[in-house]
Amino acid sequence: MSESHWIVKQKIEIPFHYTPGPALLRFLEGLRDGKLFASGVRGESRKTVPPLSFCGRSWKPADDWAELPGTGTLESFAVVPHGMAELPQEGERIVFGLVKLDGADTCLAHLIHTKEPGKLKVGTKVRLRWRAERSPGIQAIAGFDLL
Amino acid sequence: MPHKVGIVATGQTKHTAKRTDINLRELITEAVTRALDDAGLRMSDIDAVMLGNMEPFEGFMLPELWSVEGWGGLGKPAMKFNTGGTVGTSTAIAAYYFVASGIYDTILAVGFEKQSEGHTQTAITTVGDPLWERTMMAGAIGNFAVMASTYVHESGVTEEHAAKIAVKSRRNACNNEYAHLQMPNLTVEEVLASPYLAYPVRRLDFCPQSDGACAMVLATESKAKKLAPQPAWIKAVATAHEQQYMGDSPRRLADMRSQRAASQRVYKACGISDPVRDLDVAEIYEVATYAELAMYENLGFCAPGQSGKLIDQGVTTMSGQLPVNPSGGVLATNCIGATAMIRVAEAALQIMGKAGKRQVPGANLALATGYGGNAWTDALILGRE
Numbered sequence: 001m002s003e004s005h006w007i008v009k010q011k012i013e014i015p016f017h018y019t020p021g022p023a024l025l026r027f028l029e030g031l032r033d034g035k036l037f038a039s040g041v042r043g044e045s046r047k048t049v050p051p052l053s054f055c056g057r058s059w060k061p062a063d064d065w066a067e068l069p070g071t072g073t074l075e076s077f078a079v080v081p082h083g084m085a086e087l088p089q090e091g092e093r094i095v096f097g098l099v100k101l102d103g104a105d106t107c108l109a110h111l112i113h114t115k116e117p118g119k120l121k122v123g124t125k126v127r128l129r130w131r132a133e134r135s136p137g138i139q140a141i142a143g144f145d146l147l
Numbered sequence: 148m149p150h151k152v153g154i155v156a157t158g159q160t161k162h163t164a165k166r167t168d169i170n171l172r173e174l175i176t177e178a179v180t181r182a183l184d185d186a187g188l189r190m191s192d193i194d195a196v197m198l199g200n201m202e203p204f205e206g207f208m209l210p211e212l213w214s215v216e217g218w219g220g221l222g223k224p225a226m227k228f229n230t231g232g233t234v235g236t237s238t239a240i241a242a243y244y245f246v247a248s249g250i251y252d253t254i255l256a257v258g259f260e261k262q263s264e265g266h267t268q269t270a271i272t273t274v275g276d277p278l279w280e281r282t283m284m285a286g287a288i289g290n291f292a293v294m295a296s297t298y299v300h301e302s303g304v305t306e307e308h309a310a311k312i313a314v315k316s317r318r319n320a321c322n323n324e325y326a327h328l329q330m331p332n333l334t335v336e337e338v339l340a341s342p343y344l345a346y347p348v349r350r351l352d353f354c355p356q357s358d359g360a361c362a363m364v365l366a367t368e369s370k371a372k373k374l375a376p377q378p379a380w381i382k383a384v385a386t387a388h389e390q391q392y393m394g395d396s397p398r399r400l401a402d403m404r405s406q407r408a409a410s411q412r413v414y415k416a417c418g419i420s421d422p423v424r425d426l427d428v429a430e431i432y433e434v435a436t437y438a439e440l441a442m443y444e445n446l447g448f449c450a451p452g453q454s455g456k457l458i459d460q461g462v463t464t465m466s467g468q469l470p471v472n473p474s475g476g477v478l479a480t481n482c483i484g485a486t487a488m489i490r491v492a493e494a495a496l497q498i499m500g501k502a503g504k505r506q507v508p509g510a511n512l513a514l515a516t517g518y519g520g521n522a523w524t525d526a527l528i529l530g531r532e
Contacts, residue, residue: 008277008278010277014266017263019167019171022169053169056215059191
């Protein structure tokens with residue numbers, strides 16, 4: 001019966017222009033320059049990455065900046081059993097991870113490079129790897145290698 | 148019986164075509180911070196947040212998600228509204244319901260839109276019926292022009308009448324530091340010389356596309372009296388819906404059934420029999436000059452076919468008997484998710500006596516409306532008592 005059902009196909013393209021604002025602009029410029037920045041409220045220990053210009057918890061400006069060393073801890077991950085043309089990979093699988101960066105209280109989502117994803121554990125220590133050619137975006141980072 | 152509810156504070160951004168200096172979250176924070184400062188409150192004093200936005204005009208879904216730190220929603224009861232042009236009034240009315248019912252004492256209502264990041268007309272294209280109307284009359288302008296031509300032919304309003312509305316709006320906007328289109332020297336001739344977007348609507352007959360946010364604090368009677376020397380008391384609210392194909396209602400502008408229903412309901416609740424005499428000021432949601440003229444009739448400001456005469460006589464100008472849109476209205480600023488809330492906030496400023504250069508002296512009773520979605524109307528009456 002399915003051949004008797006008509007399907008009308010349409011396509012809608014939605015353009016999008018992102019405005020980073022002052023805090024994320026500094027973060028993007030840092031990525032371009034090979035530096036990783038976090039921000040927080042002065043006098044408070046909490047730091048977020050990517051940085052916020054304003055903390056919604058204490059309702060204060062988040063203008064206390066810190067440069068992070070690029071090491072961190074794997075908090076969560078997913079192993080995709082095939083490659084994707086858009087993403088660089090080592091081995092046959094792609095691993096996405098949430099990495100809690102040393103010096104920050106939030107996680108950054110990125111690729112985890114390993115040839116043995118079966119051995120990954122929550123708590124694995126990792127280090128950020130920059131791309132040789134960087135544009136001001138998240139792809140300036142190649143991903144994280146296991147320490 | 149609902150508890151008495153007062154608007155005690157408002158905050159707006161400087162509305163403009165493109166706010167490229169800050170992101171969406173920061174835009175919202177700007178308006179929210181101004182409203183909190185206006186009330187002398189901290190975010191911790193707010194019991195719940197009502198949020199209004201018309202996605203995906205920003206180009207993506209659920210903008211409230213990653214902007215949550217900017218509107219104070221962390222850990223608080225919050226609801227989001229998405230009802231088209233009425234979204235700002237729907238959000239304000241929801242905030243009113245929560246305080247009037249006794250559920251919360253102090254509520255923050257926020258409306259926002261950063262249209263420069265997405266493509267509003269693409270999003271509006273998806274509103275029409277996908278098979279029968281999307282290809283023929285997609286987007287706001289053509290859709291509106293079709294409605295307007297019926298009204299023009301039935302009511303006898305002229306292009307000059309419409310141009311006078313355009314001039315009134317952009318000149319009033321010069322007294323409003325938050326307004327987007329401020330054109331102190333705009334003339335009727337210039338409006339008539341602007342090109343047609345779609346007959347009968349010219350470029351200067353239509354609203355702009357703005358980035359902006361608006362926030363208000365609503366509180367119970369006892370709290371409102373402590374927070375503001377003169378709260379803007381919400382006397383009545385009404386929502387009237389309508390849903391149809393374009394083809395079902397060619398007279399949608401000439402006979403705005405939802406606008407008649409909602410306004411008559413709030414007038415009756417407040418004992419208003421002659422709105423031009425009984426109201427002191429109106430902030431109405433007019434997306435185009437012809438909409439404002441049609442709304443004069445549908446809101447009962449004049450008899451059918453008399454709206455042109457109303458603007459000719461200056462009844463709705465700042466010095467007239469019932470100033471309409473001292474802020475410049477939607478014709479001067481349209482940041483969609485915030486726009487209808489701006490009508491309420493501006494009406495509240497008038498009642499609180501805080502409207503600055505656009506103040507209508509001694510404003511005692513004000514009407515605010517929202518219009519849109521699929522020809523829906525929200526209406527609120529605010530007063531000093």
